Each structure stands twice: as C-alpha cells, then as structure tokens.
Amino acid sequence: MRVLLWILLAGLCLPTGLLAGKLEPFRDVPVPEQNPQTPAKIELGKKLFFDRRLSGDGTMNCGTCHDPEQGFSDGIDISLNYPTTRNWRNSPTLIGVAFQRSLFHDGRAASLEEQALFPMMSAFEMNQNLDFMEEEIRTVPEYVAEFTKVFGDGDVTRERVAMAIAAFERTLVSRDTPLDRFLSGDTKAFSPKALKGYELFIGKGKCTECHYGVSLADDRFHVLNVPENPEHLKDPRIAATRRFVAKISHFEEFRTLSEDPGRYLITKDQKDWKAFRTPTLREIAKTAPYMHNGIYATLDEVIEFFHAGGGKGNSALNALQLTSLEKEELRIFLEEGLTGAPIAFTPPKIP
Ligand code: HEC
Ligand code: HEC
Structure with missing residues (x-):
C-alpha cells in the first residue's frame, strides 16, 4: 500500500x-459499429453537408463555416453566424475530426452523430427546426431514393441525416x-x-x-x-x-x-x-x-x-x-x- x-x-x-x-x-479513422461507412452513405452525407435546406432561412449549409477552400474552417476569428446574431467561438477545422474523442472547444459532444444536429438547431448558427428540416428533405424525390439505398427505406429522420453527415466527415483526413x-x-x-x-x-x-x-x-x-x-x-x-x-x-x-x-x-x-x-x-x-x-x-x-x-x-x-x-x-x-x-x-x- x-x-x-x-x-x-x-x-x-x-x-x-x-x-x-x-x-x-496516420492510420485509418475509427468508425462506430452502429454507423459503418458505405460509399452511398458518404455521398448522401456530402450532399446534406452542403445543402442549404439545413438552415432556417436557406442561406447556410455546414460548408459555410467549414469551407473546403479554407481548410474546412471559415478563415475568420469568430465564426460566421445566422443573420442578425453573432457567433462566439472560432470554427474548428473538420480535417481529422473523426480522431477527436470529444467535440467542440469545450468537449460538450461525444460523437459526430450527436454533434451534427446542434448547429442546425442553434439559434446563432443554422437556426432550423428539425421537424421542418426532415419534411423539407422528404419532399425531394432524389433524397428519398438515396435514403432508401443507404438505409433500406425512404424514411428521412434527423438521426439518419446525422449518420450520413458523420460518415462524410470521417472521410476528411490529413x-x-x-x-x-x-x-x-x-x-x-x-x-x-x-x-x-x-x-x-x-x-x-x-x-x-x-x-x-x-x-x-x-x-x-x-x-x-x-x-x-x-x-x-x-x-x-x-x-x-x-x-x-x-x-x-x-x-x-x-x-x-x-x-x-x-x-x-x-x-x-x-x-x-x-x-x-x-x-x-x-x-x-x-x-x-x-x-x-x-x-x-x-x-x-x-x-x-x-x-x-x-x-x-x-x-x-x-x-x-x-x-x-x-x-x-x-x-x-x-x-x-x-x-x-x-x-x-x-x-x-x-x-
Ligand atoms: C499544456 C498543453 C499544451 C502545450 C504544452 C502546448 N499546447 Fe498548443 N494548445 C493547447 C491548447 C489547450 C490549445 C487551444 C487553446 C484555446 O483554444 O484557447 C492549443 C492551441 C495551439 C495552436 C492553435 C491551434 C488552432 O487550431 O487554433 C497551435 C498552433 C499550438 N497550440 C501549437 C503549440 C506548440 C508549437 C507548442 C509548443 C511550443 C504547444 N502548442 C504547446 C495545449 C497545449
Ligand atoms: C454558422 C457557422 C457554423 C455552421 C453553419 C456550422 N458550424 Fe460546425 N462549428 C462552428 C463553430 C463556431 C464550432 C465550435 C463551437 C464550439 O466549440 O462551441 C463548430 C464545431 C463543429 C464541430 C466540432 C469540431 C471539433 O473539432 O470539435 C463539428 C464536427 C461541426 N462543427 C460540424 C458541423 C456540421 C455537420 C454542420 C452542419 C450541420 C456545421 N458544423 C455547421 C460553426 C458552424
């Protein structure tokens, strides 16, 4: 003793x-068992990541603040924001984000699947209502076909949107x-x-x-x-x-x-x-x-x-x-x- x-x-x-x-x-990124990577899922996630339907006023997508041309960040001190508001922190790069065990500057999210819905809901980021987002995606026949291909049926849920986005994010590596x-x-x-x-x-x-x-x-x-x-x-x-x-x-x-x-x-x-x-x-x-x-x-x-x-x-x-x-x-x-x-x-x- x-x-x-x-x-x-x-x-x-x-x-x-x-x-x-x-x-x-470098080694391969860790992938959670519940959300295996497939090429179709990654492609769907990439479309959703760059789709402005994910924001309340249709002006922003995830790429607005995580821009491929800016190292998947946005090049300014504190990040861009929803119109009339102002953000309070710097936008982190998403390169290699799959290796991070806790997400955000304060670690308040534990997985990419969990994280992806925060910016959509956040009043000072995309300011979107998730029920409304699901409905908007559901009205697009190409998306319904892709959800069917990836998940077995055409049901558009927030969880599946987050899973596809996370799969895309896991491809961003240095x-x-x-x-x-x-x-x-x-x-x-x-x-x-x-x-x-x-x-x-x-x-x-x-x-x-x-x-x-x-x-x-x-x-x-x-x-x-x-x-x-x-x-x-x-x-x-x-x-x-x-x-x-x-x-x-x-x-x-x-x-x-x-x-x-x-x-x-x-x-x-x-x-x-x-x-x-x-x-x-x-x-x-x-x-x-x-x-x-x-x-x-x-x-x-x-x-x-x-x-x-x-x-x-x-x-x-x-x-x-x-x-x-x-x-x-x-x-x-x-x-x-x-x-x-x-x-x-x-x-x-x-x-
Ligand atoms: C005690 C732990 C610690 C040590 C030692 C340390 N860092 Fe850091 N580093 C951090 C933390 C924490 C941050 C983020 C601080 C913040 O955001 O307020 C950071 C931020 C940075 C950043 C900015 C990254 C970004 O994307 O904003 C760079 C560059 C960096 N460190 C380089 C270095 C270098 C070079 C050294 C050695 C000279 C070093 N660090 C030593 C913990 C450390
Ligand atoms: C208006 C700007 C903005 C938009 C739009 C935005 N983000 Fe972010 N993102 C940020 C900021 C700022 C942070 C850091 C926030 C914090 O630490 O509190 C962040 C953090 C993250 C992180 C955590 C990264 C890390 O290293 O911890 C991920 C992952 C992420 N965003 C993905 C997304 C996805 C997916 C979308 C779209 C659904 C999105 N972001 C939309 C600004 C934005």
Whole structure:
C-alpha cells in the first residue's frame, strides 16, 4: 500500500517534460459499429453537408463555416453566424475530426452523430427546426431514393441525416505529411529547418506534452489563459450568444457571464474554468486564425504566446527561452511538416 502511494506521489511530482506523449503516423479513422461507412452513405452525407435546406432561412449549409477552400474552417476569428446574431467561438477545422474523442472547444459532444444536429438547431448558427428540416428533405424525390439505398427505406429522420453527415466527415483526413513519412522511417522527409523545428517540438518546446498521437492532440482540456479579444467582450450580440449557451448548459449566473467559461460550462468544476480542448495541429497552415476565439492571426503569434509561457497567471505552461531562429524553425515545422497531400474534393450536386 505504502509503495503504491509513493509511486503515485512520484508520478504527480514528475517534471511535466517527462509526461510528453508520442507522435503517431496516420492510420485509418475509427468508425462506430452502429454507423459503418458505405460509399452511398458518404455521398448522401456530402450532399446534406452542403445543402442549404439545413438552415432556417436557406442561406447556410455546414460548408459555410467549414469551407473546403479554407481548410474546412471559415478563415475568420469568430465564426460566421445566422443573420442578425453573432457567433462566439472560432470554427474548428473538420480535417481529422473523426480522431477527436470529444467535440467542440469545450468537449460538450461525444460523437459526430450527436454533434451534427446542434448547429442546425442553434439559434446563432443554422437556426432550423428539425421537424421542418426532415419534411423539407422528404419532399425531394432524389433524397428519398438515396435514403432508401443507404438505409433500406425512404424514411428521412434527423438521426439518419446525422449518420450520413458523420460518415462524410470521417472521410476528411490529413495524410502523407512529411511528419507521417518521417515517423514511418523516411529520415529525409523534412527540410533541414523543419527537422530542427520537429526536434524543438518534441524537445525544448515541450509541445508534445499536449500535442501528440495521430492528431497531435491529447483529447484533454487545459487552462492556458488565452487573452480575450476586448472588441468581442463589448459586443452585445456575442454576449447574447454566450449567455444563451450558458443558460442551456444550466449555468446559473448566465445573465452576468462576461467571458467564455470553456470546459467549466460542462463540468462546473472550478479547475476547468476557461479550460479548452487541445486542438489538432494537422493542416494548421490552412486554418488561421487560431485559438478558440481566433485571437491570433498567424502561427508566429501563437509561437510567441507559448514562448512567453502562455497567458497571464496560467499554471499549465512555462516560458521557453526560444531564440528567434528556433521560433522560425518551429513555425516551418508546423507549416511544412504537418501539411499533407491535398484533400481530394469534388463539390456535390445538390438535388
Ligand atoms: C454558422 C457557422 C457554423 C455552421 C453553419 C456550422 N458550424 Fe460546425 N462549428 C462552428 C463553430 C463556431 C464550432 C465550435 C463551437 C464550439 O466549440 O462551441 C463548430 C464545431 C463543429 C464541430 C466540432 C469540431 C471539433 O473539432 O470539435 C463539428 C464536427 C461541426 N462543427 C460540424 C458541423 C456540421 C455537420 C454542420 C452542419 C450541420 C456545421 N458544423 C455547421 C460553426 C458552424
Ligand atoms: C499544456 C498543453 C499544451 C502545450 C504544452 C502546448 N499546447 Fe498548443 N494548445 C493547447 C491548447 C489547450 C490549445 C487551444 C487553446 C484555446 O483554444 O484557447 C492549443 C492551441 C495551439 C495552436 C492553435 C491551434 C488552432 O487550431 O487554433 C497551435 C498552433 C499550438 N497550440 C501549437 C503549440 C506548440 C508549437 C507548442 C509548443 C511550443 C504547444 N502548442 C504547446 C495545449 C497545449
């Protein structure tokens, strides 16, 4: 018993550098047993993903904020929104999303099937009534034929819509990056500067304490105290969105909530106040701006943030003492090393 206790204590006292995880090359995405991938389902999901019928006023589809041309994100600090409202968080890329075990910046959804209906219902995103969405899809004979082919009968349900969209999302992956080739034994995969950057990433930069595995993300939540954008704090439309989400998350003081509480919204555990999920770093060069609130426009700014030991008062990070050459090498690794073969994508024909 006593020995066990000592082992436990020793584990807690280890310098955090020793807790770094291992990077892994690309492998096939996990697929849930209840929703196997089939070519017809993926094709249906792709059509639904890009169908504006999924939004209340018919102006938006999922691709509006997860645009293939913008790395399946939308290129702005806080995401686009339903007309007259304003969103409150950055749109995450959907590349490699199938590897994430919890979804959203605060991890409030557990599966792609569960997640897909949220943006449709969300007043500040697609603002669509799900019964109405089902009826709209049901009126399109091509869709009924496709649902029959995929699910055995033509019944259009929200669950099936979500299953098809999830199947499509599982095809969005980053592969064949220099990092994948390097980890599979190709010692010449990186340019000399990217190789230096890789060594900093796993060494002096301590990035693999949190960014590891296939996605370079640990599926955990950390309080880095990323600065707030003062302009966002003043915008009453953002305040309305924040308080709306807080209210439906049973956050009692939602009316006075003046900043994004992050993971706390879900756990109500003080240690999760302003904790956000570690994001994937694959294809990171394509998905600026960065962080849950899009506060940083460039990778240089993000590297500067980690170099300085993160935001004021955080205890997750320490200052790094990187030279300006090392910062550049780290950026080149992120840009070159994590960019893979272009994702083959043909826009669907919407029925
Ligand atoms: C108006 C912009 C907008 C639209 C439209 C939109 N999204 Fe999103 N999406 C976001 C934002 C912003 C987030 C992050 C929200 C958060 O963390 O609270 C997000 C998060 C996600 C995530 C989680 C990603 C991750 O890494 O955790 C998935 C999956 C996703 N969206 C899929 C979809 C699908 C499917 C649709 C269409 C049914 C859709 N989105 C429509 C803006 C949008
Ligand atoms: C203690 C865990 C931790 C460590 C160590 C860490 N990160 Fe992060 N990283 C995160 C979290 C959490 C976020 C998201 C913060 C947010 O959205 O507010 C993030 C965000 C990022 C982003 C922005 C991604 C995006 O899509 O917005 C980049 C780039 C990044 N980190 C690179 C690095 C590099 C390079 C290092 C090493 C110098 C590093 N990180 C070290 C946890 C960590």
